[in-house]
Amino acid sequence: MRLAGKTMIIGLKNSIRFAGISIISFCAVFICTLFMNYSMDLSLSESLMIDEAARIMFDAQLMTSKVVCGVSGGCMLATSVVLLCFYIKNYIDYHRKELGILKALGFSDLRLARDFSVFGFNVFIGTAMGFASAFLLMPKFYEVQNADRLFPDMDVSFHFSVVLYLVLLPTVFFSFASVVYSFFRLKTPLINLLKGKQGRVKLYKGKKADAPFMIEMKRSVIRQRISLVIFVFLSAFSYSATMQMSFGMKEYADVMMRVLMVAIGILFSCITLFLAASSVVKFNSVNVSLMNAFGYEYRSCCRAVFGGYRPFSYLGFAVGTVYQYGLLKFMVTVIFGKVENIAEFNFNIKAFLIALATFIVFYEAVMLFCSERIKHITLKRIMAA
Numbered sequence: 382m383r384l385a386g387k388t389m390i391i392g393l394k395n396s397i398r399f400a401g402i403s404i405i406s407f408c409a410v411f412i413c414t415l416f417m418n419y420s421m422d423l424s425l426s427e428s429l430m431i432d433e434a435a436r437i438m439f440d441a442q443l444m445t446s447k448v449v450c451g452v453s454g455g456c457m458l459a460t461s462v463v464l465l466c467f468y469i470k471n472y473i474d475y476h477r478k479e480l481g482i483l484k485a486l487g488f489s490d491l492r493l494a495r496d497f498s499v500f501g502f503n504v505f506i507g508t509a510m511g512f513a514s515a516f517l518l519m520p521k522f523y524e525v526q527n528a529d530r531l532f533p534d535m536d537v538s539f540h541f542s543v544v545l546y547l548v549l550l551p552t553v554f555f556s557f558a559s560v561v562y563s564f565f566r567l568k569t570p571l572i573n574l575l576k577g578k579q580g581r582v583k584l585y586k587g588k589k590a591d592a593p594f595m596i597e598m599k600r601s602v603i604r605q606r607i608s609l610v611i612f613v614f615l616s617a618f619s620y621s622a623t624m625q626m627s628f629g630m631k632e633y634a635d636v637m638m639r640v641l642m643v644a645i646g647i648l649f650s651c652i653t654l655f656l657a658a659s660s661v662v663k664f665n666s667v668n669v670s671l672m673n674a675f676g677y678e679y680r681s682c683c684r685a686v687f688g689g690y691r692p693f694s695y696l697g698f699a700v701g702t703v704y705q706y707g708l709l710k711f712m713v714t715v716i717f718g719k720v721e722n723i724a725e726f727n728f729n730i731k732a733f734l735i736a737l738a739t740f741i742v743f744y745e746a747v748m749l750f751c752s753e754r755i756k757h758i759t760l761k762r763i764m765a766a
Contacts, residue, residue: 402504406508453645471660480574616694619653621700625729625733625736
């Protein structure tokens with residue numbers, strides 16, 4: 382940030398720290414590019430579908446592409462929007478004094494908000510890499526999708542509309558959304574900005590005021606950062622849905638598709654959960670330092686900071702379980718209902734137990750890793766910061 386000349390609130394180098402948006406954009410565009418490009422090339426051979434079995438599979442493949450693009454793209458778009466708002470809000474909160482000084486010097490809210498459009502650069506990096514990676518994998522993807530030779534052999538074609546819808550328009554949308562959201566976040570009285578950020582969690586008064594300190598601390602941590610609850614929920618939801626779907630689709634999808642699904646799901650889960658856990662520690666550093674100063678044990682601090690998120694993680698896992706079952710049931714009975722020799726889909730208890738066991742290990746490992754930072758938070762370090 383510079384106070385002279387052309388002020389830049391966030392530069393491109395600073396935006397690299399917000400790589401979560403790029404990674405999530407990559408995941409969404411990678412999957413959507415494969416299926417969208419495939420459906421477009423497959424549609425060109427519609428007139429050649431004379432055989433009834435091929436025609437039925439042709440319609441099923443097109444519908445599958447629409448469902449996959451709509452579900453994966455829609456979910457990750459919503460996550461990216463939440464993540465974008467989270468990054469902008471936190472950046473403004475941690476630079477309140479600097480922003481207040483700039484406003485005192487005469488910079489308007491719109492002038493300051495304009496520089497937040499750089500977040501569109503993160504989206505562009507993620508979407509461009511997702512498209513490029515998918516395009517490189519596409520020949521193999523086409524071959525696997527037509528393993529039964531029901532369709533004519535297809536060459537991979539480049540469709541500019543895919544680039545437009547999955548790379549260019551998302552970049553413009555997120556750049557514009559960043560400016561609009563930051564503009565409204567900056568409409569704060571100047572005196573409040575100059576006071577700087579507030580780091581303590583407030584213990585709310587009311588009916589729950591008489592609750593034990595540790596319980597009220599958990600509740601307050603949750604209420605202060607609802608966006609982190611969403612990230613924990615989405616992380617568990619994604620892990621549960623993708624892991625169980627990969628096992629449940631054993632008879633309906635090839636190994637390549639199942640491996641891609643698990644890889645994308647786990648990557649998405651890791652990013653959102655790690656972001657949430659590390660942010661929880663960062664936002665509660667003042668409270669943790671005070672608890673350490675007053676003699677609270679390390680485990681007590683961990684329970685106070687992270688304990689309130691555990692129910693939301695298992696809720697997300699449960700919702701992901703129901704979601705994947707409903708989606709696969711719909712695809713097998715409705716989309717592939719007319720296809721011969723399609724096995725009936727039933728709930729896979731073995732897949733559920735494996736996903737649950739691995740999720741518990743995954744979740745607790747990430748929380749344990751992030752909680753190690755609590756040991757190094759002291760009142761002296763906070764006062765010196």
